[in-house]
Amino acid sequence: MVVWPVAPVLRSAFSGSRRLRSGRWQRIMRLIMAITLFIPPPLRPECGGAAELVVEADTVQAALLAIAASHPGLYRGVCHETGAVRRHINLFVNNDHIRDRQGLDTPLVAGDTLCILPAVSGG
């Protein structure tokens, strides 16, 4: 299945448009560009108990920076201070681990899901 990157096309088409800058269109564009971030239970207290967050981002890195601004505790749970993803945290874009794609530069398109999946260990 080909997923057409709607948001960049629309953004390009309406570039400079006064209409696009209006609040209503901004809201529509945010919905069009939105990706869904799935939060694992141990990190939900950092975002008010939410299991999902809707984020406007075109790369994994941009999504993480968005949550760093809105939910810094959640960001610290996913990335350490160097900006790298923590050792035991896995990030999946839809069904793909980001290490099998382009790491933090993995592109996101509208409707994608970004899943934070901690490793499970123990004995």
Place this chain on the structure above:
Amino acid sequence: MAETLVLAIGTRKGLFVAHGSKGRKKFALHGPFGAGVAVYSALIDTRGSGRLYASSCNAFFGMKVLVSRDMGKKFKETASAPAFPKDDGRALANIWALEAGADKKEILAGVEPASLFRSTDGGDEWECLFDSLPPIHCVKVAAV
């Protein structure tokens, strides 16, 4: 004899706090705080209004400093935990030791990778004092 005795007990599954009655015959146990996460160091700070600190060290989701302003009945996370500058390239792996500093609200934290951090506002902001020490096992402070 003080009215209440406070015991802070760091475990692999969080911090427990016991409050002893005047006669020390009974203790009320509270916790775990930071449930499921190892606490390697706790600090009962009797300066001022009294605070209780604990390092909550989660190998998966990172380190936190917990603080209680009612001597262990409720805890919350401080505004930040010790952290290296982004361009340093190192990441905090553990908080092994917490100690009260010489000044009111000054807290010291010995961490891994071996460095000593200081907070002068009760744990909300941290700065790195020494960043090239051997692994830190304890931190003690005295004004002499």
